[in-house]
Amino acid sequence: MSATAHAHVDDHAHDHGHHHKETFVTKYIFSQDHKMISKQYLITGLIMGIIGIAMSLLFRMQLAWPGESFPIFEALLGKWAPDGVMDADIYLALVTIHGTIMVFFVLTAGLSGTFSNLLIPLQIGARDMASGFLNMLSYWMFFTSSVIMVISLFVEAGPAAAGWTIYPPLSALPMAQPGSGMGMTLWLVSMAIFIASSLLGSLNYIVTVINLRTKGMSMTRLPLTIWAFFVTAIIGVISFPVLLSAALLLIMDRSFGTSFFLSDIFIQGEVLHYQGGSPVLYEHLFWFLGHPEVYIVLLPALGITSEVMSTNARKPIFGYRAMVASILAIAFLSTIVWGHHMFISGMNPFLGSVFTFTTLLIAIPSAVKAFNYITTLWKGNLQLNPAMLFSIGLVSTFITGGLTGIILGDSTLDINVHDTYFVVAHFHLVMGISALYGLFAGVYHWFPKMFKRMMNKNLGYVHFWVTAVCAYGVFFPMHFVGMAGVPRRYYQNTAFPMFDELTDVNVLITVFALIAGAAQLVFLYNFVHSMFYGKPTVQNPWNSNTLEWTAPIEHFHGNWEGEIPHVHRWAYDYSKTLPNGEYVIKGQDFVPQNVPLHKDEEELNH
Amino acid sequence: MTTLLTILVLILVAIAIWQMTKIFELSQIKAENSQVASDKDNKYNGYLMFAFLIFIYGITIFSFWKYTKVLLPEAASEHGQSYDSLMLWSFVIIFFVQTVTQALLHYFSYKYKGEKGKKALFYADNDRLEFIWTIIPVFVLAGLILWGLYTWTNIMDVNDEDDPLIVELYAQQFNWTARYGGADNVLGGANVRMIDIDRANVLGLDESDPYSNDDVIVKELHLPVGRKVNFRFRSQDVLHSAYMPHFRAQMNCVPGMITEFSFTPTITTEEMRLNPDVIDKVKRTNAIRAERAASGEPNSDPWEFDYILLCNKICGKSHYNMQMKIIVESEEEYNAWMESQQTFSQLMASMN
Numbered sequence: 001m002s003a004t005a006h007a008h009v010d011d012h013a014h015d016h017g018h019h020h021k022e023t024f025v026t027k028y029i030f031s032q033d034h035k036m037i038s039k040q041y042l043i044t045g046l047i048m049g050i051i052g053i054a055m056s057l058l059f060r061m062q063l064a065w066p067g068e069s070f071p072i073f074e075a076l077l078g079k080w081a082p083d084g085v086m087d088a089d090i091y092l093a094l095v096t097i098h099g100t101i102m103v104f105f106v107l108t109a110g111l112s113g114t115f116s117n118l119l120i121p122l123q124i125g126a127r128d129m130a131s132g133f134l135n136m137l138s139y140w141m142f143f144t145s146s147v148i149m150v151i152s153l154f155v156e157a158g159p160a161a162a163g164w165t166i167y168p169p170l171s172a173l174p175m176a177q178p179g180s181g182m183g184m185t186l187w188l189v190s191m192a193i194f195i196a197s198s199l200l201g202s203l204n205y206i207v208t209v210i211n212l213r214t215k216g217m218s219m220t221r222l223p224l225t226i227w228a229f230f231v232t233a234i235i236g237v238i239s240f241p242v243l244l245s246a247a248l249l250l251i252m253d254r255s256f257g258t259s260f261f262l263s264d265i266f267i268q269g270e271v272l273h274y275q276g277g278s279p280v281l282y283e284h285l286f287w288f289l290g291h292p293e294v295y296i297v298l299l300p301a302l303g304i305t306s307e308v309m310s311t312n313a314r315k316p317i318f319g320y321r322a323m324v325a326s327i328l329a330i331a332f333l334s335t336i337v338w339g340h341h342m343f344i345s346g347m348n349p350f351l352g353s354v355f356t357f358t359t360l361l362i363a364i365p366s367a368v369k370a371f372n373y374i375t376t377l378w379k380g381n382l383q384l385n386p387a388m389l390f391s392i393g394l395v396s397t398f399i400t401g402g403l404t405g406i407i408l409g410d411s412t413l414d415i416n417v418h419d420t421y422f423v424v425a426h427f428h429l430v431m432g433i434s435a436l437y438g439l440f441a442g443v444y445h446w447f448p449k450m451f452k453r454m455m456n457k458n459l460g461y462v463h464f465w466v467t468a469v470c471a472y473g474v475f476f477p478m479h480f481v482g483m484a485g486v487p488r489r490y491y492q493n494t495a496f497p498m499f500d501e502l503t504d505v506n507v508l509i510t511v512f513a514l515i516a517g518a519a520q521l522v523f524l525y526n527f528v529h530s531m532f533y534g535k536p537t538v539q540n541p542w543n544s545n546t547l548e549w550t551a552p553i554e555h556f557h558g559n560w561e562g563e564i565p566h567v568h569r570w571a572y573d574y575s576k577t578l579p580n581g582e583y584v585i586k587g588q589d590f591v592p593q594n595v596p597l598h599k600d601e602e603e604l605n606h
Numbered sequence: 607m608t609t610l611l612t613i614l615v616l617i618l619v620a621i622a623i624w625q626m627t628k629i630f631e632l633s634q635i636k637a638e639n640s641q642v643a644s645d646k647d648n649k650y651n652g653y654l655m656f657a658f659l660i661f662i663y664g665i666t667i668f669s670f671w672k673y674t675k676v677l678l679p680e681a682a683s684e685h686g687q688s689y690d691s692l693m694l695w696s697f698v699i700i701f702f703v704q705t706v707t708q709a710l711l712h713y714f715s716y717k718y719k720g721e722k723g724k725k726a727l728f729y730a731d732n733d734r735l736e737f738i739w740t741i742i743p744v745f746v747l748a749g750l751i752l753w754g755l756y757t758w759t760n761i762m763d764v765n766d767e768d769d770p771l772i773v774e775l776y777a778q779q780f781n782w783t784a785r786y787g788g789a790d791n792v793l794g795g796a797n798v799r800m801i802d803i804d805r806a807n808v809l810g811l812d813e814s815d816p817y818s819n820d821d822v823i824v825k826e827l828h829l830p831v832g833r834k835v836n837f838r839f840r841s842q843d844v845l846h847s848a849y850m851p852h853f854r855a856q857m858n859c860v861p862g863m864i865t866e867f868s869f870t871p872t873i874t875t876e877e878m879r880l881n882p883d884v885i886d887k888v889k890r891t892n893a894i895r896a897e898r899a900a901s902g903e904p905n906s907d908p909w910e911f912d913y914i915l916l917c918n919k920i921c922g923k924s925h926y927n928m929q930m931k932i933i934v935e936s937e938e939e940y941n942a943w944m945e946s947q948q949t950f951s952q953l954m955a956s957m958n
C-alpha cells in the first residue's frame with residue numbers, strides 16, 4: 001500500500017527520531033540502536049551456525065564411513081586428518097565445539113539475542129532498550145566470545161574436546177586429553193565472556209519490558225513473543241551465574257591447583273595431589289544452568305511460533321492466558337529438574353526420584369502448549385507463508401521430541417538409554433530442530449522489518465520442505481541406534497561387532513544430514529540475495545496486529561516518528577467480528593493493537 | 607563404492623533442488639510478483655502438509671520394520687524384565703499420543719489452508735477444553751511416575767540380602783579391570799595413592815589389609831547365573847560409565863568416590879546364544895563380516911555373541927574402544943573359573 005511512498009523518509013527521519021549525527025562507525029559497528037544490534041546478533045549467529053553445522057556434517061561422515069579417507073577432511077582438518085582419515089581426538093573436538101556453538105552461539109545468542117533485541121522495543125512501543133549502551137556492550141562481548149571460540153579451533157593441541165558439558169576431570173587435566181590444554185582454557189574464557197554478555201542482555205530485556213511499555217500495554221496485552229523473551233531473560237539471569245561459578249572453579253582447579261572437582265587421581269603413571277573435590281558437584285552446577293538453557297533456547301522459539309501462527313492463521317492464539325501460565329510454569333519447573341541428567345552419576349537415588357517427579361510434571365505445561373497450537377489452527381484461514389510452515393514444523397518436532405522426554409525423564413528408563421544416541425535424537429528434535437525452526441520462522445517473518453525487503457517465498461518453501469523431511473530422516477532412525485545400545489561420543493562403532501549391522505542406519509542418517517546441510521545453502525542464498533535485491537516490503541506485509549508494523553519501514557533511532565502509538569487491545573484480534581457479523585474494521589480481518597475499541601465491540605478481558 | 611553412490615545421490619538432489627527453485631521461479635513470473643503466500647501457495651503447501659503426515663507415519667513404519675531387529679535382545683537380568691515392560695507401556699502411550707497429535711496438526715494445516723475471502727473463526731478460549739487436556743496428562747503422567755518410581759526404588763536399593771557376590775569394576779583410560787572379594791567375599795581397602803605399578807599393584811590395594819590378600823583381579827567379568835551381584839565402581843582418572851546394556855544396567859565411575867549398582871543375571875551366555883533373536887543377529891552380522899573378508903577389509907572375523915561392558919561417558923581418545931567381556935555361567939563353571947585365578951597375595955609374592 002504505502003510501500004512506494006517511503007523513498008524520502010530518509011531525509012525527514014532526521015527531524016524526529018534522534019538528534020545526533022551518525023557516522024558509519026556509530027551506525028553499523030558500535031551502534032546503540034536495538035534494530036542494528038539485532039541484525040548484528042543475527043548475522044554473527046548465522047556465521048557461527050554455518051561453522052557448527054559444517055562440523056556436524058564432518059563427524060557424521062566419519063560415523064557413516066568410519067576410517068574412510070575424504071579429501072575434504074584433509075582440506076579442512078589438516079594435520080588432524082592425516083591422509084584424509086579423521087583422527088579420534090579431533091572427532092571429539094568437533095562434537096564438542098558443534099554442541100557448544102549450536103546451543104550457546106546460535107540458539108541462545110543468535111535466536112534470543114536477535115529477536116529480543118528486535119522485538120522487545122518495537123512490540124511494547126518503546127524507542128529503544130532501557131540502556132542502549134549496555135546493549136551494545138552485550139553484543140560486542142558476544143562477538144568477542146565468538147572470536148575466541150573460533151580462535152580456539154586453531155591452537156596447537158586442538159580445541160576443547162571433553163563434550164559440550166566439559167565434565168572434569170577430563171576437562172581439567174591436560175594429560176587426560178590434548179584438548180584439555182590451551183583449547184579448554186580458551187573455551188572457558190570464551191564462555192565466561194559469553195555469560196557476561198548474556199547477563200547484560202537479559203537484564204536489559206527485563207528492565208525494558210517492565211518499564212518501557214507504551215500507554216495501554218498492560219502485561220496481559222503483551223504479545224506472547226514478549227512474554228517468552230521476558231521469562232527467558234529471567235531464567236537466564238537466575239541460571240547463567242551458576243555456570244559462571246562452575247567455570248571459575250574449574251579454571252581454579254586447572255590453573256591454581258585447587259580441588260573443587262578433583263580427588264584421588266592417578267594418571268599417566270603418577271598420583272596427582274588433588275583431594276576432596278567431586279566431579280558430581282560440577283555436574284550439579286553445570287546442569288543447574290544446562291537444563292534451563294534448554295528452555296532459554298526453546299521459549300523464544302515458542303514465543304515466535306505463537307505470534308507467527310496466530311497472524312498466519314488469521315485467528316487469535318488459543319488460550320492466551322493458559323499460554324502465559326505455561327510459559328511461567330515451564331520457567332519455574334525448568335530450574336528444579338536439572339538432576340534428570342544425573343540419575344546414574346552416583347547421586348543419591350532418592351534425589352533421582354524427586355527429579356523424576358519434577359521432570360514429568362514439566363510435560364503438563366508442554367502438552368498444554370502443543371494442544372493450544374493445534375487448536376489455533378482449527379477453523380483458521382491459514383496463510384502458509386514460509387514462516388508459518390516453520391512454525392507448524394516446530395510444533396511437530398516439539399511433540400515428537402518432547403514425547404521421548406517422558407522416557408528419559410523417568411529415572412528407571414533412563415538407566416539403559418542414558419548417554420546413548422537415543423538422547424541425541426531426543427534433544428535434537430525437541431531443542432535443536434524445534435528452536436532452529438523458531439529461528440527460521442522469525443527470520444522469514446521479520447525479515448521485512450529488519451531489512452526492508454521480502455525474502456523469496458519459493459526458495460523458502462524449498463528450504464522448509466527439504467529441511468523438514470531431512471530432520472525426521474536424520475533423527476527418527478537415530479532413536480533405534482540408541483536403543484540398540486550405541487553410546488554417544490563414539491568416534492566409530494567398529495570396536496563392537498554387535499553394532500556392525502547399524503552401519504546401514506548410520507549411512508542413511510548421514511545422507512539425510514548432508515542433504516539437509518545443502519538445503520541450508522538455499523536459505524543462505526535467499527537471505528543474502530533478498531537483503532540486497534529482495535522485493536521492497538510494504539509496511540505491514542503479513543497484516544499483523546502488533547506494534548512493530550505500525551512503525552515506518554525506514555529505520556531510525558527512536559522507531560516511530562512523533563508520538564509512540566497507544567495500545568487499546570491485545571495483540572490477537574484477528575477475524576474478530578461485531579455482533580452484526582461484520583469484521584470490526586470493515587473489509588479487514590485484523591485490528592492492530594493501536595486501534596481503539598469499536599463502540600459495539602465486546603472486550604475480552606484484555 | 608558407497609561413497610561414490612552417495613556423492614551421486616547428493617549431486618542428483620542438488621540438481622533436483624536447483625530445478626525445483628527454477629520451476630518455482632518460473633511459475634512466479636506469471637503470477638503476481640508478491641512474496642506473500644497466494645491462494646495457490648496455500649493450496650500446494652496444504653497438500654504437502656497432508657503428504658508430510660503420511661511421510662511421518664511412513665518413516666515410523668519403515669524404521670520399525672527395518673530396525674526393530676537391531677534393538678537389544680530380551681533383558682538378561684531380573685530387574686531388566688520390569689524395565690522392559692515399563693519401557694513397552696511408555697512407548698505404547700507415546701505412540702498413541704504421537705499418532706493422534708501429528709494427525710490433528712497436519713490435518714488441520716491441510717484442511718484449513720487459506721483462501722481469499724474465507725473467514726477464520728474467532729475462537730480465543732475454552733476453559734473446559736483446556737481443563738480436559740491438562741487433566742488427562744496429569745493422570746497419565748501420575749501413573750507413569752508412580753510405576754517408574756516404584757521400579758527405580760527397587761532397582762537402586764543396593765543391600766546385602768541374599769548373599770550377593772561383591773565385585774569391583776575399576777575404570778581407567780581406556781580399559782576395565784574387575785576385582786572379586788575372594789573366599790571371604792570382602793574387598794580389601796584400596797586407594798589410588800597406593801598404586802604401585804612396578805609391583806603390579808595397579809588397583810592401589812592396601813597390602814596391609816588382610817581382606818586384600820584373597821582378592822582376585824581379572825580382565826574378564828565372570829558372573830554366576832541367578833546370584834545377585836553388588837557392583838562397586840571406581841575410576842582412577844576421569845569419569846567413565848559402566849554400561850551393560852544387555853542387563854539394563856549402568857552407573858558412572860567417579861574418581862574419588864565409590865558408586866554402586868546391583869543386579870541378578872538370569873540368562874547365561876550360552877543360553878543367550880540360543881535365543882532366536884540373537885541367532886538371527888549373529889547371522890546377519892557374520893554375513894556383513896564375510897563380505898568384508900571377501901573384499902579384504904579388516905575387522906572381518908566371524909563373531910560370536912557375548913555380553914559386553916562398554917564405557918558410556920566420554921573419557922578421551924579411545925572412549926570408543928573401552929570394553930570388557932562379560933560371561934554369565936552356571937555356579938559350577940564360575941567356581942571352577944575362580945579356582946584357576948591367582949589371588950592378590952599370590953600375585954604380590956610372584957613379583958618379589
Ligand code: HEM
Pocket residue numbers: 053056057060095096098099100102103107162163164165424428431432433436474487488489490513516
Ligand atoms: C540446531 C541444530 C543443532 C543443535 C542445537 C545441535 C546440538 C548438539 C549438541 C548439544 C550435541 C552434543 C555435543 C556433545 O555431546 O558434546 C550435538 C551432538 C551431535 N549432533 Fe548436533 N546439533 C544440531 C544440528 C545437528 C545436525 C544438523 C546434525 C546432523 C546430523 C547433528 C548431529 C549431531 C550428532 C550425531 C551428535 C552426537 C555426537 C556424539 O555425541 O557422538 N546435529 N549436537
Ligand SMILES: [Cu+2]
Pocket residue numbers: 290291294337338340341
Ligand atoms: Cu534437562
Ligand SMILES: [Cu+2]
Pocket residue numbers: 846847917918919920921922924925926928
Ligand atoms: Cu569412556
